[in-house]
Amino acid sequence: MEERLYDLIFICRPATPEDEIKKIIAAVESACAEKGAKIEKNEMWGTRKLAYRVAKHREGFYVYMQIRTSHGELIAELERRLRVQDAVIKYLTVRLDEDLKRQQKLSAHRAKRAARRPKRAPAEQQPAAAS
Amino acid sequence: MTEEQKPAAPAPPTGSPAPQRREGGPGGPRREGGPGGPGGPRRGGKRQFFRRKKVCKFCVEKIDFIDYKKAEMLAAYVQERGKILPRRMTGTCSRHQRWLGVAIKRARNIALLPFAGHTPGAGASLSHRGGDGHRGDRGDRGGDRGGDRGGDRGHDRAERQATPPAAPAERPPSQNPG
Numbered sequence: 001m002e003e004r005l006y007d008l009i010f011i012c013r014p015a016t017p018e019d020e021i022k023k024i025i026a027a028v029e030s031a032c033a034e035k036g037a038k039i040e041k042n043e044m045w046g047t048r049k050l051a052y053r054v055a056k057h058r059e060g061f062y063v064y065m066q067i068r069t070s071h072g073e074l075i076a077e078l079e080r081r082l083r084v085q086d087a088v089i090k091y092l093t094v095r096l097d098e099d100l101k102r103q104q105k106l107s108a109h110r111a112k113r114a115a116r117r118p119k120r121a122p123a124e125q126q127p128a129a130a131s
Numbered sequence: 132m133t134e135e136q137k138p139a140a141p142a143p144p145t146g147s148p149a150p151q152r153r154e155g156g157p158g159g160p161r162r163e164g165g166p167g168g169p170g171g172p173r174r175g176g177k178r179q180f181f182r183r184k185k186v187c188k189f190c191v192e193k194i195d196f197i198d199y200k201k202a203e204m205l206a207a208y209v210q211e212r213g214k215i216l217p218r219r220m221t222g223t224c225s226r227h228q229r230w231l232g233v234a235i236k237r238a239r240n241i242a243l244l245p246f247a248g249h250t251p252g253a254g255a256s257l258s259h260r261g262g263d264g265h266r267g268d269r270g271d272r273g274g275d276r277g278g279d280r281g282g283d284r285g286h287d288r289a290e291r292q293a294t295p296p297a298a299p300a301e302r303p304p305s306q307n308p309g
Binding site: 007009011050051052054060064090092094099100102103106107110 | 193195196199200237239240241242243244245246248
């Protein structure tokens with residue numbers, strides 16, 4: 001199977017102690033390691049003001065992780081584990097690889113087109129419809 | 132004599148070119164929303180006859196992936212009340228407007244942007260008009276400041292009742308959009 005890239009963001013209650021958050025992150029990491037997934041990024045954004053009240057809180061501790069895996073069902077497992085935790089009030093997983101593939105394709109197209117133009121600049125500019 | 136000259140003045144001659152009549156050809160195409168159709172072939176608002184040419188910021192900066200995590204950037208495309216701005220206001224192209232919508236909805240789900248209510252930094256991409264005032268949004272008529280709608284329901288009614296809302300008192304019943 002091809003490798004998929006996922007974004008996982010979850011929000012913890014604002015007053016959660018650091019080690020509890022670390023425990024949650026460790027649980028996520030161990031679940032990933034079981035299935036052989038790689039964690040590309042792991043960021044703690046800290047306490048931020050929420051745009052609306054979630055579970056009666058106006059602030060939350062944001063954690064952001066990026067996971068690369070070829071097992072899609074890992075995400076369901078992670079979400080299940082996060083749902084169980086009391087400290088986690090919201091989570092969101094986003095699949096990113098298709099978006100990034102499209103982004104790379106577009107930038108590659110753009111680079112190709114830009115490379116062609118200076119050669120044809122003195123003559124007329126052919127639309128280069130083959131790209 | 133004079134009778135022959137009279138019909139020439141009041142009655143407009145049918146065949147000869149009359150300098151007083153302008154059918155809108157050389158006079159200037161002001162009806163179709165400005166020369167070149169900058170942002171909308173349709174008449175969006177009756178008060179906006181001509182629009183400045185607005186370019187799609189994402190096309191200019193060659194951004195191919197609109198990140199939902201960047202709330203400050205997305206807030207520029209969102210009204211004060213949290214609604215997504217239409218394309219004709221921001222000048223975004225259709226492809227980027229679709230991606231923008233997806234990113235804003237994701238950001239809303241993760242509480243980086245509100246579904247409804249006050250957004251700090253919103254509407255920053257509207258440089259020529261002041262926000263959504265001229266559209267006469269339905270909700271603005273009822274003293275809906277401070278996010279009375281969307282968001283908290285019931286839990287802090289008590290703290291809101293302590294400070295009586297001054298907005299309805301200020302507004303007279305006549306609700307003419309300024």
